[in-house]
Amino acid sequence: MAETGKITKQSEDFPAWYQDVIREGDLAEVAKIVKGCMVIKPHGYAIWEKIQADLDRRFKETGHRNAYFPLLIPMSFIKKEAEHVEGFAPEIAVVTHAGGKPLPEDEQYCIRPTSETIIGHFFAKWISSYRDLPLLINQWANVMRWELHTRMFLRTTEFLWQEGHTAHATHEDALAEVARMLDVYGDFAQEMMAMPVIRGVKTDSEKFAGALETRCIEAMMRDGRALQAGTSHDLGQNFGKAFDVKFQTEKGREEYVWQTSWGVSTRLVGALIMTHSDDSGLILPPALAPVQAVIVPIYKKEEERAQVVEAAQKLAADIRKKGICVEVDDRDGKRPGDKYYEWERKGVPVRIEIGPRDIASGEAMTKLRLSDGKEKMRMDTLAAELPGTLAGFQRFLYERAWKFREDNTVVLNTWDEFREVFGESGGSKFAWCHWDGTRETEALIKEETKVTIRCIPLEGQGPAPEDGTCIRTGRPSRQRVLMARSY
RNA sequence: CGGGGUGUAGCGCAGCCUGGUAGCGCGCCAGCUUUGGGAGCUGGAUGUCGAAGGUUCAAAUCCUUUCGCCCCGACCA
Incomplete structure (x- = not known):
């Protein structure tokens, strides 16, 4: 890790850069006293709150309601769905003692790694008729997975997320839900995060433990690696059967429900960082920036200070009327240059400077987080123009990310090309390649190149x-798939 | 679990080889001067030197034991 105050260059050491941006942006820190856990600091948590607020609105617009289920899940529940146990068993934390006594093995709990099982249990109680369906539930919660290697936001032992859980009368309905929610995620990523994503289906070996099919959105980070940014699972009747979630059809027949689950996590904050930020620190898309504009008053003498701060407050009030979150940084004893750097590292899209010269001329200096120069804007029209400026900034970020992805996406046809693109350096691109559809070939490629x-x-x-023909085996293929090194 | 490293002020580190008053940078506090791209000067506060035991007149330093953390090789939102 670099020294405090410095950000390692992205091109020199991407992982170090990532850590530095988080530290300098005051987003989070490694908890240290709790293995693999992080503390999300106010600025980082504020971003998560913006993400939550918008997603929550989208979930409710698509008919879902929030609920909350216990953090502790009986161990016996986890074991009910065969593939599910196998997938999660190694990373489960278990409560073995409570009330000052050891718990008998059949009374032990695990801390939820995900809630399909416990929600399945309650769905069984709540559902008896086709009239109870669909049941559309979402939970905002924390979960815990005992990971070997952790990285802030991307993979921590405990993380925050939302998990949608739904039950439907037919597989068709469930599949429509899976597709609908994947689109909610995809739209959110593109509209709010300014992050282009590829919507697709996971291979069998990459799908969720216990699902028939997993759909996902995949985004490219600025080192060319892929990040799974959201998933939507078709659980079929697997959990329905394991937890006896049955309903009576219109015709009086008894059937198992068809379930789905879908989730995104605080990993999205990591995605945001690695999609847009640069060597000066964090860059936030205006739609998710907790502070969208900051005003820095500049003054020398006391009487100037009073005058300048007053003008700044007045401008801030005008800007707030436009629905923009603006802050006046009137902290005394900190010089303007210092403030500029601080807000830059925190990713604030627009900075406005107001000094005595500006008050005299009725203008203010504005600087966008992404441009080098400053621009003079009339103070009386600034508030009116700012929404357009922010919208343009948001669009610019999306287009830049899109272009970056296009520039780093290749279509490969031979194994030699593949080996060249995914060399020893550990770099990555998005590569469209033919694949013979077998688990064996997928595992072979992963083993040889760490590309998945x-x-x-x-x-x-x-x-x-x-x-076409498989890039590795030459066997026939009907379609190209997305290959990349990933997080 | 195997290999390597490291624990000293809030953070980053030096000191250890060759035992002798615990230091540096950043940060923090106070005052003055500053303030349109990371301020300067002066003064100040802060440590059971990871823990336990031993050797010694004397241990951050030498010896023994122990604990934690980090990096590299087997899982993943």
């Missing part, structure tokens, strides 16, 4: 389907 199949693109999300 990120997803099989949904229609329109990748190259149009075409017959």
